[in-house]
Amino acid sequence: MTPARAGARLALEGLGRQYDGRWVLENLDLDVEAGSFVSFLGPSGAGKSTLLRIIAGLEKPSAGTVGLQGEGPQPPMVRMMFQEDRMLPWRSVEDNVLLGVKGRRDEARALLEAVGLGDRGGAWPAELSGGQKQRVALARALLHHPELLLLDEPFGALDAITRIAMQQLLERLWLEQPRTVLLVTHDVEEALVLSDRVLVLADGAVGRDLRIDLPRGERRGHPRLVAWKEELLQGLLAPHSSAPADV
Numbered sequence: 529m530t531p532a533r534a535g536a537r538l539a540l541e542g543l544g545r546q547y548d549g550r551w552v553l554e555n556l557d558l559d560v561e562a563g564s565f566v567s568f569l570g571p572s573g574a575g576k577s578t579l580l581r582i583i584a585g586l587e588k589p590s591a592g593t594v595g596l597q598g599e600g601p602q603p604p605m606v607r608m609m610f611q612e613d614r615m616l617p618w619r620s621v622e623d624n625v626l627l628g629v630k631g632r633r634d635e636a637r638a639l640l641e642a643v644g645l646g647d648r649g650g651a652w653p654a655e656l657s658g659g660q661k662q663r664v665a666l667a668r669a670l671l672h673h674p675e676l677l678l679l680d681e682p683f684g685a686l687d688a689i690t691r692i693a694m695q696q697l698l699e700r701l702w703l704e705q706p707r708t709v710l711l712v713t714h715d716v717e718e719a720l721v722l723s724d725r726v727l728v729l730a731d732g733a734v735g736r737d738l739r740i741d742l743p744r745g746e747r748r749g750h751p752r753l754v755a756w757k758e759e760l761l762q763g764l765l766a767p768h769s770s771a772p773a774d775v
């Protein structure tokens with residue numbers, strides 16, 4: 529039984545974004561419950577990153593609104609994590625976690641411990657593996673106690689084993705601390721294993737909205753998960769054959 533969770537509630541209404549007269553997102557309506565873990569799949573160019581950037585406030589929509597309701601009256605804290613680590617190479621790992629933050633060194637150390645890098649705080653970014661750098665990026669995002677965590681292909685550059693380890697880490701941290709998570713991924717299994725809900729973006733809107741009600745921990749290899757994966761892959765492959773320019 530999943531406990532009642534906090535985190536930000538998200539409401540998108542009539543959201544649209546156009547570039548050079550072409551609508552990448554169009555009239556998109558979406559409600560995301562506080563504390564839920566939602567993944568976005570979709571063919572390349574479907575607008576997944578654009579959507580996350582708009583929700584993060586890094587980009588303005590051409591139409592519609594983004595409604596964010598946090599736990600208190602103030603706007604919720606939102607943090608975004610990207611595929612590349614975006615660390616400053618001349619600062620230590622610990623100082624990278626503390627980027628833009630005064631003090632709170634003990635908290636940064638505790639977070640590095642939580643992501644399995646308790647002994648690497650004094651290292652330079654160049655001394656870390658790709659997976660370790662993404663752990664640092666996760667610690668840096670979590671230091672801000674985001675009520676909404678936006679993850680844009682955070683494990684896309686990692687090998688398959690490291691990727692599964694990172695998925696497990698992310699899930700553990702999410703179960704320990706309530707927050708809303710939106711994950712953009714190309715990995716259908718990653719989406720199905722981690723999410724309460726999987727959304728497929730296609731033609732500027734939500735084409736598929738799947739609730740994953742299988743118990744966490746029993747998902748990998750579960751027949752229903754395998755069937756969903758097959759179905760989603762078929763759907764994702766279909767548009768590619770008719771629109772090779774978007775692949």
Ligand SMILES: Nc1ncnc2c1ncn2[C@@H]1O[C@H](COP(=O)(O)OP(=O)(O)OP(=O)(O)O)[C@@H](O)[C@H]1O
Binds near residue numbers: 573
């Ligand atoms: N700043 C921009 N100027 C012009 N076009 C843009 C800009 N940003 C994104 N686009 C276009 O918008 C569409 C959606 O891009 P976006 O990066 O959001 O897709 P995506 O679903 O995240 O793709 P991918 O899975 O390949 O990362 C693409 O056709 C892209 O070329």
